[in-house]
Amino acid sequence: MSDFYQNGIVTNFHNLTRRSVEALETDLKQFSRSRPMGLILPSLYSELEGPALSHIVDELCKVPYLSEIVIGLDRADREQFLKAREFFSRLPQHHRILWNDGPRLQALHQELAQENLAPQEPGKGCNVWYCSGYVRASGKAESVALHDCDIVTYDRGLLARLIYPVANPRFHYEFCKGYYSRIASGKLNGRVARLMVTPLIRAFKMIYGPLPYLDYLDSFRYPISGEFSMRADVLDGIRIPSDWGLEIGVLSEVHRNFSTKRLCQVDIADAYDHKHQPVSEDDPAGGLNRMSMDIAKAMYRKLATLGVEMSVESFRTVKATYYRVALDLIEAYDHDAAMNGLKLDRHSEEAAVELFADNIMQAGAAFFESPRDKPFIPSWNRVQAAIPDLQDRLYEAVELDNSGDV
Template sequence: MDYKQELITTIHDFGCNSELLEEKLIQLSEQAPTAVVIPALYEELERPALTRIRNHLGQCAFVKKVVVSLYAKTIAQYAKAVEFFESLPQPTAVIWENGERVTRILETLGDRNLDLSSFRGKGLAVWLGLGVASLDAEAIALHDADIITYERSYPLKLLYPLLEKEFGLAFNKAYYARIGSESRQLNGRVMRLFVTPLLTALTELLGYQNYLRYLNAFRYPLSGEFAMTSDLALNIRIPSNWGLEVGLLAEVYRNVAQKRIAQIDLGVFDHKHQTVGSSTKEGLQKMCRDILRSILRTLTETEQVVLTREHLHSLRIKFRRQAQDYTRQYFVDARVNNLEFGRHQEEVTTELFEAVIAEAGEDYFSNPAGAQIPDWTRALAVMPDLREQLRDAALTDAAEAKALRVVHNEAVSPV
């Protein structure tokens, strides 16, 4: 049995009594409310994963509020999203992140010299969702909208360790086995074929660095499922690129004592997959590029590491050897577990990821600052009622969407 502990607390699944945990969490959440934040594109509503998520969330009596940060192109799309989430028993705020009301509020923030107009995508959605959720919740779980294997045990496991005050935890991150739910194969290519050999190669190259040891302690640092206290949510900067998950861990590293950080096993897990991409500006290659930039920046910022181009040349050589060794190990693991494993394609993907190192390094040298949304405490210093304004905008948008839906239904109903 795996009892191994890391630099951070690792919470294994030894066949725990989830019903007992759920009873405890329901009791705890009465005094310390919880929320779940879901960043989503409208397109996710048309896929089965989000329906499964909504149906399971509706059974979570320990979740007191749901906040959806939605990117929708039209009021009709937004209205469908509002209708989609109406069946949830919890109070649900659907933030139209690119709608007129939210845009105007953020423009007012820009007029006061805090310009967020350059930030887009998941990072902004996460930032908005955490801000609104922190109004009511003491513990906030966040996960993506494309989880195929979603169960109510996911938010249960993420939230419970934070509400049990005896544990003293402020941040809890998921880890799991990425096994394809349809085709039986190992997934998680960026983690397996890029991040794992990269961290090993960086450790060999730079020697002991506490930040690298910290990242290595996470069994799945790229997981998009995590939970944090509302206090922490207000005090961390949110990365706005595809390095969000690793960049968020860097913020946790800067703001939280390591004894207050945990990771928890969610079991076997699957969600929508990205393509590798035809260049380093798209797909998984872009993700690798942003991840490496984030790691290099944090090494300089927190560990005072001075990097040179010679380091990047050596890193590519060390990465190649480590990636080849890991690929052989994955092959053995997959074959024994009767999983599909295209060894040649794994090697090809590794070679593409290796080429990313040079470009990411040049990006870092030309722009080491990175792209992060300022933390909520700074935003609230500029506009103290910003969270309330965003919440009210979501409520008004939803009421308007419902009214339009009623008018539409009356117009098309037979006389």
């Protein structure tokens, strides 16, 4: 059973009573009368053929309170897009698929690129950004949730708990982050969060002092979870990172735009498992290797905007401090796993920490070598200022793609 502590600087919603999903959905149906709700699903076409997504769609078919489901589809040709339309057709809710590789959306992408407003690289960040623009153009949702499409332990209670804090008209929250324990197959998972993000945040606090931003990040139980919800108008003003720094970048953006009193986190699942990324020690462009680099760069960029002075020499201190904190945490996780009868391979844990420590240095070097790097996709507010009818034309393109004319 979850604890009840509020010992961070963001409100924490616990799962104290195991309230039934039916009871939560009764509340949400009532909330939807005044605050309609939507869901964004960023997906690769390959996930339609995987073990998780079909079950997720089966669960979503039972959800009674959603006004709209928006699916962002990446890496799909025409035939695959048509298969995706059939795959999602069993959803009873109003739903639309953004065919991101289709000619209509690609034409809009090229127009944005001519104005230096397009996402710089494909990926989840780009997918989520276009879905966000469609949600705002559609106007069918005032609160919107987002979760991944590879959750093999999915049930619709995850969505109900995730969207509840921003859907309840009595609450004042603008943004909510989901969290959960990462345990599956008798093992303790979540290496990037446990062994890289948390010890790096604490190393920064030791070196740079108790900055409010670092205390804020340290308040989140799973800061790199891919599940979050928000009031729909939050989507207008945030800049979404296009790389693996998406989750940290979104947390940084809402911290910049809102009081922490309007930000929260919620326990959304007793069990959570999804597609595991390989460490990819020999491939800096893949797996946890790439992810740790992008996350470190995202945190450096944010600290720089807060006036923290960094140098090449300071990254050696960050690396050394991180390494010591991470090793201490490995011992704590090892003992916790042993008491709970879980497996934890200390050798692979320490090997991962060594890789992350090297990447902290390399990310620092990359940060200094590319001072003009633009990792953030411009906010939709900026796009609307530059091309006022872009969202309307995005909406029309998606409607045409989904009507049969492709």
